[in-house]
């Protein structure tokens with residue numbers, strides 16, 4: 001069964017909107033764990049519009065499940081933050097500064113040498129590395145040469161097409177996942193996964209190890225409550 005890592009960026013967005021500590025990000029992370037989440041994901045961005053760099057230190061001190069930090073390693077501050085905290089996993093995402101949200105995977109062909117070096121740096125610190133990729137066979141093949149432990153399949157295209165034609169929407173992901181497995185890569189997935197599209201995705205990608213979900217899960221929790229929502233997402237992965 002794939003693990004559920006809850007992305008708590010949106011909790012930090014809400015907290016930052018008033019400048020105080022409500023909601024308390026650390027408490028929410030601990031509650032997510034208590035309610036069954038098998039990991040916590042954060043994606044600190046250079047403008048710290050949601051997760052602040054200090055949040056990463058505060059979370060690292062208390063999290064008992066898998067801590068996953070996402071970000072772009074071309075920012076030296078991000079590299080230093082990850083090495084100082086040594087999370088279980090770092091997910092490298094090629095976002096530009098100020099980007100609204102993640103919108104593409106790595107060009108693993110163009111950035112192959114760069115990725116090799118930075119991945120080795122994190123791995124030598126004992127951190128598992130995952131890289132964010134689109135479900136394209138040539139990107140998966142080149143990902144395997146970088147030495148990364150896992151890939152994270154960028155699922156926005158699947159999520160946006162799921163209601164139109166779920167068989168076509170999943171097809172490139174099944175092919176990419178089969179290839180990744182053959183090449184010895186672990187498979188994570190994320191972006192716009194929700195209570196509607198998650199079950200089919202996890203059924204069709206049997207080697208799926210982990211999904212990280214934030215936007216939809218936190219939005220659902222407004223109506224359904226955090227504990228109930230996490231349980232509902234976990235049931236989709238069964």
Ligand SMILES: CC(=O)[C@@H](O)[C@H](O)COP(=O)(O)O
Pocket residue numbers: 007009010043045070093100101102132190191214
């Ligand atoms: C890599 C990925 O798909 C997510 O981390 C997404 O980028 C969430 O980041 P925001 O919460 O800043 O949109």
Ligand SMILES: NCC(=O)COP(=O)(O)O
Pocket residue numbers: 007041070152189190191192193212213214215216217
């Ligand atoms: N890596 C994807 C992630 O952490 C959450 O993405 P989303 O569910 O907020 O779209």
